[in-house]
């Protein structure tokens with residue numbers, strides 16, 4: 001059992017922790033122990049389906065134990081950070097549960113991340129290891145690892161699932177299981193990424209106790225059981241498909257996780273038919289593609305019982321099509337990697353399910369809707385959502401200055417979302433106060449992109465805002481003031497985007513549109529008026545569409 005808390009982790013105050021334990025939310029179980037328990041209860045049941053491979057609970061458990069031994073042999077210890085960037089493959093689960101067993105902390109990168117992001121996670125978290133696949137979707141992650149190693153200063157052990165080239169093969173780390181002390185349930189289990197609004201993504205420390213509570217309660221709310229077959233179509237490490245209730249919820253409930261290499265209908269529909277998938281989760285743009293493709297009726301989707309949609313606002317018009325066109329129930333999910341997750345419920349009426357983003361998991365999720373002066377708004381009015389509870393963090397990892405702004409003195413997290421709350425507790429998300437673009441569920445921090453743009457010698461100033469998009473909901477628009485004479489347009493948008501690409505950032509962060517201007521509109525206090533920029537680009541788009 002580990003005793004020293006992770007430096008840079010903000011724990012819940014003792015009286016809250018005691019209450020969450022007494023209420024039965026925090027049970028003292030770790031993820032490692034949960035998998036062992038399920039493997040003992042039903043060893044031969046299928047846990048993971050990945051292409052032709054089918055792992056039972058016993059097999060997943062055995063692999064986790066063997067890898068835990070192998071990771072220990074190469075020197076990984078409790079609290080060591082390990083950047084995990086794996087696509088939707090079975091090894092993701094073997095690796096995670098092995099790291100959970102030894103108390104090492106996965107840092108969950110997305111497959112889309114590139115040199116700049118991975119380099120930042122490795123350096124900021126002082127990672128000891130970086131775990132990748134050899135290639136996926138035509139991209140060679142070993143080449144990315146070479147770039148990260150060349151740019152970084154600390155030693156980093158690169159572990160590869162598949163053809164390892166000069167690196168350590170994951171397959172060489174399946175050792176004979178050995179006795180390992182393992183973490184305590186109150187310890188940090190992993191670090192998730194924040195969507196971010198100021199600069200690069202912050203890291204979110206989640207403990208076994210708090211995360212397992214959200215997983216367990218989510219599985220119950222969503223009615224998961226041994227008969228559940230969950231299609232994991234979104235990136236496996238994202239909080240939504242991982243834990244809301246996601247793959248971990250399904251493993252908790254003793255069901256089966258089917259991994260889809262791609263979320264599009266061409267790849268996913270045949271899997272739904274073949275595996276008799278009962279539940280899946282999608283972001284709104286994908287849900288719309290599924291709705292359109294289902295109309296063609298070329299695949300038998302009759303096993304689907306529920307479609308979860310979240311990550312970005314799902315328009316009521318699209319929401320109202322789900323039952324009729326996919327033949328299953330819709331559940332809206334409004335969550336965040338920092339904690340709070342809201343679901344519409346099985347017994348909510350049609351109106352609630354199509355027009356709200358659900359209500360919180362826990363009776364002890366405290367929700368406040370406040371005005372700009374931190375005063376409560378009148379019931380039903382729009383305001384800033386703040387929250388505190390048994391699975392919402394009290395601080396980002398190693399970020400005291402940011403934490404002072406992102407949390408109130410009494411520990412409420414400022415989500416940056418604007419909501420209305422109905423008397424039933426259901427929340428309607430209606431805008432955002434944080435400086436972020438929600439590109440169909442993928443989060444882009446405006447300041448991060450502005451900083452990359454400012455690094456270009458021709459750029460004097462940059463302001464990145466959201467613009468409306470029929471498919472993604474929002475896209476990214478960068479307003480740029482070039483150096484030199486007003487009207488100077490010596491550089492083209494494609495060149496600026498080429499510059500960003502060369503810096504090695506995720507493709508979804510590349511601006512969808514670049515607009516050159518001579519000056520930015522300012523607010524009364526002299527800040528860039530982003531609202532005016534948003535209105536400007538929306539109007540331009542509307543006029544162009546006429």
Ligand code: OOB
Nearest residue numbers: 239240244310311312313333334335336337357429
């Ligand atoms: C999920 O997590 P993150 O951390 O990628 O992003 C959280 C943010 C929220 O603060 C909100 O701005 C937005 O994404 N969001 C939604 C939404 N679900 C998330 N905005 C409107 N409607 C929704 N249904 O995105 C996430 C984590 C767990 C479960 C589901 C989503």
